[in-house]
Every structure is written in structure tokens, then in C-alpha cells.
Amino acid sequence: MKLRVVGAKLLLLLVLGAVRAPRCTHPPRCTDPPRRYTADWPSLDSRPLPAWFDEAKFGVFVHWGVFSVPAWGSEWFWWQWKGEKLPQYESFMKENYPPNFTYGDFGPRFTARFFHPDSWANLFEAAGAKYVVLTTKHHEGFTNWPSPVSWNWNSEDLGPHRDLVGELGTAIRNRNMRYGLYHSLLEWFHPLYLRDKKNGFKTQHFVRAKTMPELYDLVIRYKPDLIWSDGEWECPDTYWNSTNFLAWLYNDSPVKDVVVVNDRWGQNCSCRHGGYYNCQDKFKPETLPDHKWEMCTSIDKLSWGYRRNMAMADIASESRIISELIQTVSLGGNYLLNIGPTKDGLIVPIFQERLLAVGKWLSINGEAIYASKPWRVQSEKNTTSVWYTSKGSAVYAIFLHWPEDGILSLKSPITTLTTEVTMLGIEKYLKWSPNPGKGLLVYLPQLPPSALPTEFAWTVKLTGVE
DSSP: OHHHHHHHHHHHHHHHSOOOOOOOSOGGGOOOOOOOOOSSHHHHTTSOOOHHHHHHOEEEEEOOSGGGTTOSSOTTHHIIIIISOOHHHHHHHHHHSOTTOOGGGGGGGOOOTTOOHHHHHHHHHHTTOSEEEEEEEOTTOOBSSOOTTSTTSBTTTSTTOSOHHHHHHHHHHTTTOEEEEEEESOOTTOHHHHHHHHTTTOOOHHIIIIIHHHHHHHHHHHOOSEEEEEOOTTSOHHHHTHHHHHHHHHHTSTTTTTOEEOSOSSTTTTTTSSSSBOOSTTOOOSSOOSSOEEEEEESBTTOSSOOTTOOGGGBOOHHHHHHHHHHHHHTTEEEEEEEOOOTTSOOOHHHHHHHHHHHHHHHHHGGGTTTOBOOSOOEEOSTTOEEEEEETTEEEEEESSOOTTSEEEESSOOEEEEEEEEETTEEEEOEEEEOSSSSEEEEOOOOOGGGSSOSSOEEEEEEEEO
């Protein structure tokens, strides 16, 4: 244990030491040094978002930890059992586990016995995901990597005896997907966090001994493309030392040019500061935001972690998921879809089925999604529910309901002498005519449902329109 603590302190001292830009010793050959960001929000918020994130559009979120062992209620099991002391959790424990069973006793049962990172990566690739975000540590404090400051409460010392973060990262990157790491700033029952809370967060014992050493360790060890921060809501960013960490991340870290972060760095930051905005779980804006954002949501509508008591009525349908993806991208966002593996490391078939359905849809319609931009009009709320995206000179109209008469009415595009219309997945040009009002009428192909390129949500590609 002493070696781990000493190593963590050395790591923190190394990364906190200011790394200065080298002095120019040959002025004629020197170029301007890269911009350095200061540890304040005006400077940090001015950093351009690396382009890969906006181009990616679709990612998979993975909530996995010791909460996957009781697999009941949600990933907040420990808090709801011992923090809120909800009676249904007390009853669940009495009915299923021996007396005096603690949350720590779940640790050895988190085995990951059937976790095959290549199988996961193959599934995520087949789903069309361009990035994957794994929980490295949830609010329970258990780390899915050998954290030097989480002695005997990590996946190498206990349970799987494996570096889950590292193994999945290797598999993901072998398939040219980006790798993101979720990390909770707080830990519900950590003694140092409780001590800081008792002191009104005027002390930072927990931040200095736990939160910051872990964040620096994750960045240096795994070089993530994305840091998905969470657990910020009880304290301001000044308690978490967020701006100091982000300044190091953007200036001197090994991922300074590619890393992307979200907005959960303090109770004052959501939808205001950071990289892209989450704003809140399952955030859905009504109109086009003026800042890059991401909608995170879960296939299980009631939980992020795996639940043994999950019912089919709790599972988002294929049409709902694909519809949310389309609407999110049309409004300039990314769509991060969550699954919760079992304690053994299995992704249950219903989650696989939903992910593969997204991949099948994207294999036909991905041209209208990946690397697209919002168009001047985002949607037309009519009987067919049309959502627009654009790429270069092309405009994509994605309609969610097939019109009964087979004629798609589009009000927003302005036709020209060079206007052409196709449907993704069908090679032939489609016939069209000017709409008597404005826009155009597109005559959809007369095909049986089985011959259509997809079962739900079809994309019409328009060129030569304004």
C-alpha cells in the first residue's frame, strides 16, 4: 500500500510541475510556440473542439462496475441502499444475501469471467460507433484499472484481477475507434470526501489524495481521446481544481491536441463551461444550440447499469433509438447510447440486438450522419416528420414515416435547374416536381416493404438545392 501511495504522490508532483515551452535558440528557424491555456474558464472555453468529435456523431457508453453484481434497481444501488436507506433495497438485501453482508462483499463477485474485449469491440464496430466511453470509476469508487490510490478496491486487486480499462482500450483502438473514459469526481462514502463535505468543502483532502491523482494517472497511462467527467454536482469547480487539471490537459498532456471533455467539472459548469455540453442526462434541445453538445441516453430506460429485473417494456425500441439519433445529429449533437454489461462481462442479447439495428441503419444512411452539419432548416413537423442534415453541397432529408400516397412533400429546399434527388440505398434517381406551395414533391420508389433499404427512417439526398 505504501508503494502505491508514494507512486501516486510522485506522479502528481511530476504532472503538476509546470512544463514550459522550450526557449527558441535559433530565431530564424523558430515558429510561434503553440498557444497555452490558463487555468480559468475564459481561456479554457476558447479552446477549439478537436474536429474528430463532431465528425463521429455516434458513440457507445458502457456502465460497468461492482453495481453490476447486485444488478438491481440501478447503478446507484449502494447510495439507495445505505445513503437514502430506501426500504425496497433493505428488503432486497434481506431476501437475497446473508446478514451483515456489506457492499464491499460484492467486490469479489464482480468477476468479468466472460469479458472478451475483442468481442465487445467487434459489436461496437458493427453498431457503427465511432467512439466508446467506458466507466473507469463510478460514484461507488471501485476502479476498473489498477489505480495507485484505490488500494484493494480496483479490478486488479479484487474481482477480475485484470486491467479492464487497458484491455478494452487496446481492442477499441485496433478497430480505429476513439476511446473515452468516464470518471466520477466524487465517491459517496470515501472517508476523505465525507471529511471535506463536513468541512463545507473548504478543505480538499479527497481531491488531492484521490480525484486528481486518478485523473492524471488515467491520462498518462491510457491517453484517452475523451474524458467524460461526472459526479461534480455537490461542489464548485474550485473545490475540484478542475481548471488546473484542464489547463495541464490542454497544454502539456500526451493527448493535448486530440482530447475532448464534457461540461461536468463543478456544480457551476453544466451547459456553461468545459468542452462540449451534456447539460443533463438525456438532454434534448428543442432548437439548434450554439455550442457542440451530446445526448447521452440508455437502452434500458430506467437504468445505466445492468438490471436483472429489467423488463421488455423498459427497453427503448429500435425506432425510438434511431429517431433520437437522427434528431440529435440534425440539431448538431452527438448521440451516446449506453449499455450495461453483466458482472461476468456479457452484453445481453437485447442490448446486442439494439446496437446491431443501429449499425444496420447506419450502413445505409451513415452518409447523412457521419461528418454532417446542421442545415439552415433542421426539421419539418409534418405527417412524415422530416429532419435535415447537410454535407458539402448535399442536403439530406431523413423522414421517419412513409407517406401513404408515396409522395414526400418537402417545403424547405429551394430547387434549381441542377436539382437531383436520390434515396440512400437505391441507385436510381427519383422523380420530383415543384411543390405548388414551395419546395418540392419527391415521388418515392414503389417497392414492397421488404425491398426498401431500411425498415424505418429513410434518407433522400438532394443536390443542386438551396
